[in-house]
Amino acid sequence: MTPKADADLFAQESAALAQARAAHADPRADARAALADMIGHYERLMRESRRLIRRSDRAELDMNQMNRQLHELAQQLEYRATHDPLSGALNRAAVIDQASACLQQEDMALIVLDIDHFKWINDDFGHPAGDTVIKTVVSCLRKLLGSDAAVGRVGGEEFSVIWPTADAEEAREVAGHICDAIADQVFGAPINRQITASVGVSWNPRGTCFELAYSRADEALYAAKRAGRNCVKIHSQLPPPVTPPPAPSDASTPCH
Numbered sequence: 001m002t003p004k005a006d007a008d009l010f011a012q013e014s015a016a017l018a019q020a021r022a023a024h025a026d027p028r029a030d031a032r033a034a035l036a037d038m039i040g041h042y043e044r045l046m047r048e049s050r051r052l053i054r055r056s057d058r059a060e061l062d063m064n065q066m067n068r069q070l071h072e073l074a075q076q077l078e079y080r081a082t083h084d085p086l087s088g089a090l091n092r093a094a095v096i097d098q099a100s101a102c103l104q105q106e107d108m109a110l111i112v113l114d115i116d117h118f119k120w121i122n123d124d125f126g127h128p129a130g131d132t133v134i135k136t137v138v139s140c141l142r143k144l145l146g147s148d149a150a151v152g153r154v155g156g157e158e159f160s161v162i163w164p165t166a167d168a169e170e171a172r173e174v175a176g177h178i179c180d181a182i183a184d185q186v187f188g189a190p191i192n193r194q195i196t197a198s199v200g201v202s203w204n205p206r207g208t209c210f211e212l213a214y215s216r217a218d219e220a221l222y223a224a225k226r227a228g229r230n231c232v233k234i235h236s237q238l239p240p241p242v243t244p245p246p247a248p249s250d251a252s253t254p255c256h
């Protein structure tokens, strides 16, 4: 508000105040008339103030509601950007982000699993049944590992679990439980057969880059497929490749 607008807004009140001051200063003045004028203006100011307060309360309520909606929208956008819409698991990008962040802080096992012969499930029972299997596998992992476990869907029927641990043996045990839990899971009609998954594990010291951790787990996963599926393979226990690729000098060397 400009000073001129400010002066205009209170022009009548300022005049009434000047009149009241003059009456107060002069013992012979008609103080009642000045007081009556003052009362009128004072009441008008109170009415106006109440109206403004009500309006500002309404504006504050509207603003709070809009803030809440914005916050919910931001959360929805964040969820959509980081989760797989079918299963609710973390999506590939979020798995990479979370695993990379974890590997900077601590030792971590990366467990990757792939449903065996998933194509047959689609072929025999239909694509919607295949979708149900994907969702059920994620719920099964959550039930087994806890709702806070970082479970991701990194491909069609491939999943990953980020498992921070300094104990490689613990990672092997968790992978074994995952393999057993999926083999024991009942998927319900129309899927009238056992479904299994192959599991690969890499255990990685702090500082390992995600790409290396993932390629090790993936190698172990394909070793599990080659070994007949429905089993767990640990990268560190795989036989060395016939022609070893140029290995990084240090397991924790970051990738460039």
Ligand SMILES: Nc1nc2c(ncn2[C@@H]2O[C@H](COP(=O)(O)OP(=O)(O)OP(=O)(O)O)[C@@H](O)[C@H]2O)c(=O)[nH]1
Binding pocket: 086, 114, 115, 116, 117, 118, 119, 120, 122, 126, 127, 128, 129, 130, 131, 134, 155, 156, 157, 225, 229
């Ligand atoms: N229902 C469904 N099927 C999917 C989805 N994403 C990928 N698939 C299917 O998953 C199947 C994967 O088949 P393959 O890569 O041959 O693997 P597989 O049959 O599981 O065989 P192995 O991995 O060797 O045991 C393909 O038929 C894809 O169409 C999805 O979101 N929903």
